[in-house]
Amino acid sequence: MLNHDIDDILVSETEIAGIVKTLASEITQDYKHKKPLVVGLLKGCIPFISDLLKELDFFLEVDFMDVSSYHGGVESTGDVKINKDLGTAVKGRHVILAEDIVDSGQTIQAIRSMLLYRGAQTVKVVTLLDKPKGRVVQLQPDYIGTTIPDAFVVGYGLDYKELYRNLPYVGTLKPAIYETESEE
Ligand code: PRP
Numbered sequence: 150m151l152n153h154d155i156d157d158i159l160v161s162e163t164e165i166a167g168i169v170k171t172l173a174s175e176i177t178q179d180y181k182h183k184k185p186l187v188v189g190l191l192k193g194c195i196p197f198i199s200d201l202l203k204e205l206d207f208f209l210e211v212d213f214m215d216v217s218s219y220h221g222g223v224e225s226t227g228d229v230k231i232n233k234d235l236g237t238a239v240k241g242r243h244v245i246l247a248e249d250i251v252d253s254g255q256t257i258q259a260i261r262s263m264l265l266y267r268g269a270q271t272v273k274v275v276t277l278l279d280k281p282k283g284r285v286v287q288l289q290p291d292y293i294g295t296t297i298p299d300a301f302v303v304g305y306g307l308d309y310k311e312l313y314r315n316l317p318y319v320g321t322l323k324p325a326i327y328e329t330e331s332e333e
Contacts, residue, residue, distance in 0.1 A: 151316055154322055155303075155304075155316070155320040155321070155322065156321045157320055157321045158319070158320045159302055159320055160278070160297070160305075160318060160319040162317045162318050164295070165277070165294075165317075165319070166200075168295055169200045169201055169277075171294075172201065172277075172292050172294055173205050175292055176245065177205060177206065177207060180205075180207065180243065182207075183243045184207075184208045184209060184210070184243075185210075185242070185244065185245050186209070186212060186239060186242045186244050186245070187201075187202065187205075187210070187211050187247055188212050188214060188235065188244055188245065189212075189213045189214075190213075190214055190215075190216050190246065190247070190248055190260065191213050191216070191233070192306070193248070193249035193250065193306040193307055194248060194306060195314070196305045196306045196314075196317075197247065197248075197305065201247060201275070210237065212235045212237040213233070213235075214231060214234060214235055214260065216230065216231055216232065216256055217232060218230070218253075218255060229259040229260070239267050239268060239269040240268035240269070242269055243269075243271045243273075244269045245275055246260060246261065246264075246272060246273070246274045248274060248277070250276060250278040250280060250297075250302070251274070251276045251279050251280065251288070251290050252284075253283050253284060253286065254283075254286040254287075255285065257274050261274065261288075273291040273292070274288075274292070275290065275292040275294075276290045276293055276294065277306075278294060278295060278296075278297050278307075278319065279293045279294075279295070280296070280297050280299060281296060283299060297319075300321050301321065301322065303316065303319070303320065303322055304316030304318050304320050305317065307319065309322055
């Protein structure tokens with residue numbers, strides 16, 4: 150059903166599985182003795198963080214923040230809103246921020262600065278998708294799954310008007326979906 154709305158599959162299920170394993174092995178090398186706090190930024194991070202955590206074989210803690218910047222549309226507003234904050238103190242901790250996508254970079258920049266201000270020892274960013282063409286701030290994620298072109302993508306956590314997050318792959322929507330929506 151959901152598949153009918155998809156134009157192109159940009160990152161397949163099999164590709165995602167390979168990417169997650171590669172990222173996990175890099176992160177394991179860097180963090181296996183650091184007991185980091187892995188922070189997922191809801192809601193987009195859910196499939197990615199859940200797959201990634203299962204591949205990380207060392208001591209770590211997990212927490213979540215609910216942050217949003219798109220507010221339902223297809224472009225980032227730059228206005229980063231914290232809907233739910235962390236329940237864990239970050240002072241002195243090594244923090245890994247887990248994202249589904251870094252686009253304009255504003256979400257990660259805002260959260261990263263906030264956690265450093267709260268006293269985190271280090272804050273690094275792992276993202277499944279990097280869209281450097283969307284960047285409006287200077288920010289390079291520390292661990293990048295794959296780089297994608299400047300297209301609006303959905304699936305594997307990413308939504309359009311809160312839908313499509315449950316697709317097992319990342320793809321582009323058929324333009325007709327936006328056109329129908331804008332006529333409503
Ligand atoms: C998306 C995505 C990232 C952010 C990236 O979240 O999950 O958190 O936007 O965009 P940026 O680099 O331009 O800041 P969104 O705000 O749509 O919330 P969601 O995770 O609940 O979908």
